[in-house]
Structure formats: C-alpha cells, structure tokens
Amino acid sequence: MIAVDVTVIGAGIVGCAVADAAARPGRSLVLLEKEPRPGAGVTSRNSEVGHGGMYYPTGSLKARCCVRGRRRLREFCGEAGVGWRDVGKLIVACDDAEVPGLERLLALGEANGVEDLALLGRDELCRLEPQVAAVAALHSPRTGILDAEGAARALAARAAGAAPR
Numbered sequence: 001m002i003a004v005d006v007t008v009i010g011a012g013i014v015g016c017a018v019a020d021a022a023a024r025p026g027r028s029l030v031l032l033e034k035e036p037r038p039g040a041g042v043t044s045r046n047s048e049v050g051h052g053g054m055y056y057p058t059g060s061l062k063a064r065c066c067v068r069g070r071r072r073l074r075e076f077c078g079e080a081g082v083g084w085r086d087v088g089k090l091i092v093a094c095d096d097a098e099v100p101g102l103e104r105l106l107a108l109g110e111a112n113g114v115e116d117l118a119l120l121g122r123d124e125l126c127r128l129e130p131q132v133a134a135v136a137a138l139h140s141p142r143t144g145i146l147d148a149e150g151a152a153r154a155l156a157a158r159a160a161g162a163a164p165r
C-alpha cells in the first residue's frame with residue numbers, strides 16, 4: 001500500500017483546481033480519474049461559459065466565487081496558453097414588461113462587482129447584434145468562453161509540477 005498526504009478523486013475542472021490548490025513541495029498528492037485523461041467528464045461537454053456573476057444574491061459564496069473565480073480563471077488561461085475569449089453575453093427583453101427584470105439584474109450584477117455591465121436600448125442592441133429582435137438588452141462584455149478541458153489539463157499539469165508555477 002502507498003501512503004499519500006492528499007487524494008483527490010475525479011479530475012474534472014473542480015478536482016484539478018483542488019489538486020492545484022493543494023499541491024505543495026514535499027506533499028504527496030494523487031489525483032484519481034476513471035477516464036483516460038483529465039477533464040473528460042462534464043467538464044469537456046458543458047457550455048464552456050465563464051459566467052459574469054450577475055445572477056447570484058450579493059454577498060453569497062456563489063456571487064463572490066463566480067466573479068473572483070472568472071477573473072482568476074481568465075488570468076490562468078492567459079498564462080497557461082489555454083483558450084479564453086471575452087465574447088460577452090446579451091440577456092434580452094423581448095417586450096417592455098421584461099425591462100424591469102433587466103434593471104434588477106443590472107443592479108444585482110453591479111452590487112456583485114461584475115465589470116462593465118450596460119443596459120442597451122433597441123438601437124444600440126441593433127448595432128451590436130443586428131439579428132437579435134428585442135426591445136432592450138443587458139450586455140455583459142466580460143462573460144467569456146473557454147477551453148474548459150484544456151484548463152483542467154493545465155491545472156493538473158501545474159499540480160504535478162510539470163509546468164512552471
């Protein structure tokens with residue numbers, strides 16, 4: 001039997017991030033994965049969106065982790081050469097009755113520290129996305145997409161000490 005200090009079961013993006021955070025010189029760590037490679041579970045088949053953070057109650061763990069985690073993950077992807085694009089997101093109001101909902105999301109997002117949110121009127125929206133038929137939209141330019149499986153692999157590699165820290 002082999003004795004190790006830390007065992008992480010499941011090399012999805014969460015397990016890889018846990019392994020990366022737990023890895024220390026002199027500490028033995030094993031990351032177990034039943035598939036042939038890290039990130040082969042839901043991580044490689046989700047929508048790969050780095051969410052803005054405007055949906056969660058202000059001060060909640062989810063709100064804090066989403067905004068801070070997105071910034072840190074984007075930074076990590078940049079350093080590790082993993083794909084990330086700030087494609088942005090539009091949440092649209094199809095009629096006037098839906099506009100107050102966007103205003104509530106804007107206020108929540110700003111309270112959560114989501115960067116550069118803007119409420120767009122029909123004309124601004126049409127200039128940005130001519131094919132979208134809506135009366136208004138909340139624009140989140142910092143919402144991004146990423147290569148989530150690549151990020152899991154890069155986190156696992158850093159945990160293994162195979163990449164510079």
Ligand SMILES: Cc1cc2nc3c(=O)[nH]c(=O)nc-3n(C[C@H](O)[C@H](O)[C@H](O)COP(=O)(O)OP(=O)(O)OC[C@H]3O[C@@H](n4cnc5c(N)ncnc54)[C@H](O)[C@@H]3O)c2cc1C
Nearest residue numbers: 010011012013014015032033034041042043046047048049
């Ligand atoms: C359809 C869909 C879309 C989503 N889109 C997004 C999105 O756009 N953005 C977002 O942030 N989140 C999204 N999510 C949430 C998503 O699930 C998480 O963001 C993330 O991918 C989950 O990572 P994970 O490491 O927890 O799970 P997983 O990636 O599933 O990792 C778990 C790993 O554990 C392994 N495992 C399980 N049991 C064992 C065992 N007994 N021994 C060894 N290994 C084991 C599995 O093989 C797997 O690799 C989405 C979820 C779904 C279902």
